[in-house]
Amino acid sequence: MNIKRMFKVAGVFALGVTLSACQGQLSEKPPIHPNMNMDQQPRVEAQEENNFFADGRAMRQPVDGTVARGLAKTDLAYYEGIEENGDFIDYIPVDLTKSFLYRGKERYEIYCAPCHGQTGAGDGIIMEGNYGYVPAPSYHDQRVRELSDGELYSAIYNGVRTMPSYSTLVPVEDRWAIVAYIRALQESQNINEQEIREYPVDVDAMQAAFADKQARQDSIAAASTPEDAPEPTVDMGKEVITANGCAACHNEDGTPGGIGPTWAGLFGSEGEVITADGETITVTKDEDYIRESIVAPEAAKPVDYAQGVMASYSYLADHEIESIVLYIKNLSEN
Ligand code: HEC
Ligand code: HEC
Known part of the structure; x- marks a missing residue:
């Protein structure tokens, strides 16, 4: 290789180093950007105003009936x-x-x-x-x-x-x-008796316990005509309340902050309620009030619970509702 050629190679190398090293230093001058592609061009930002359109908005609505790709959920x-x-x-x-x-x-x-x-x-x-x-x-x-x-x-x-x-x-x-x-x-969970007897469990004891529970619930809930309805009692009230999960929102010991009002001292108390028409009135919480709270909770909501989320339990039989009334009443009498 002759001397001239060596200089040429060195020159090209030096130029390469110079150009590729132009990164990271501070400079007052705008960066060199030889190929603009479409990096800078007129545009509008999201939510920007634009007088070109009658509604003054730059962002346009999709044409009516537009369905985004993959979102035609016709099935x-x-x-x-x-x-x-x-x-x-x-x-x-x-x-x-x-x-x-x-x-x-x-x-x-x-x-x-x-x-x-x-x-x-x-x-x-x-x-x-x-x-x-x-x-x-x-x-x-x-x-x-x-x-x-x-x-x-x-x-x-x-x-x-x-x-x-x-x-x-x-x-x-x-x-x-x-x-x-x-x-x-x-x-x-729906295994039949034949199958379950092949396992080492006391099937008869399980059946007896189940029959017991069933009989208790049936005597309360299954009375189809008022004549065979059992006499409402406080104990029955307890069963009905448990079966319907009222305790998820109500307590009996006066703890504040529940989803629904406490039942402690409820019976016989006075309180302000908001009626279905939005009026605020003072009521005495007697048997009728409790009955109504169960079947039509929206008719009168305690003011502190105006956002009430209680659903109507109007599907309960009369004797079930009466037993709840007895139960809640009993809480205030003891
Ligand atoms: C999902 C929560 C929730 C459940 C479950 C629920 N309640 Fe309520 N209950 C409320 C709320 C909230 C209020 C007050 C606002 C309203 O009436 O909606 C209320 C109000 C009452 C009142 C009036 C209380 C007062 O201080 O004036 C009675 C009585 C009552 N419920 C009984 C029952 C019975 C009985 C059951 C079960 C059969 C039951 N609730 C189930 C949330 C519930
Ligand atoms: C935060 C608690 C919670 C979670 C998590 C939850 N559920 Fe539920 N689910 C409930 C409650 C409470 C009810 C009863 C609602 C009522 O009766 O007001 C319910 C009711 C149902 C029912 C009965 C519908 C009917 O008609 O009675 C089905 C089925 C069900 N959920 C399926 C699911 C499935 C599947 C999932 C998971 C993807 C799920 N749930 C997650 C609380 C939950």
């Missing part, structure tokens, strides 16, 4: 769990596989088990503490067993009564996986 059965006519579907519109069920189990245990319990018996950890939650029903109650797949889906998608929707946390496919898992849980 009602899959996305909403309903038929064209709005009825709930009674099938799971996704192929059931073992891994899908396990996915459902995993999601269920994250999002539902804290309230509904690991087996779906309504005994999740949140229900054990006295946190004032409305009790979650058991999936093994006949009523819930008979809900269609679409209704179970809807509980997650829309929420149900006091249970909020979980649709932002649980995407569509996972909702169906959870529905499938709830069905598996229901199967697991």
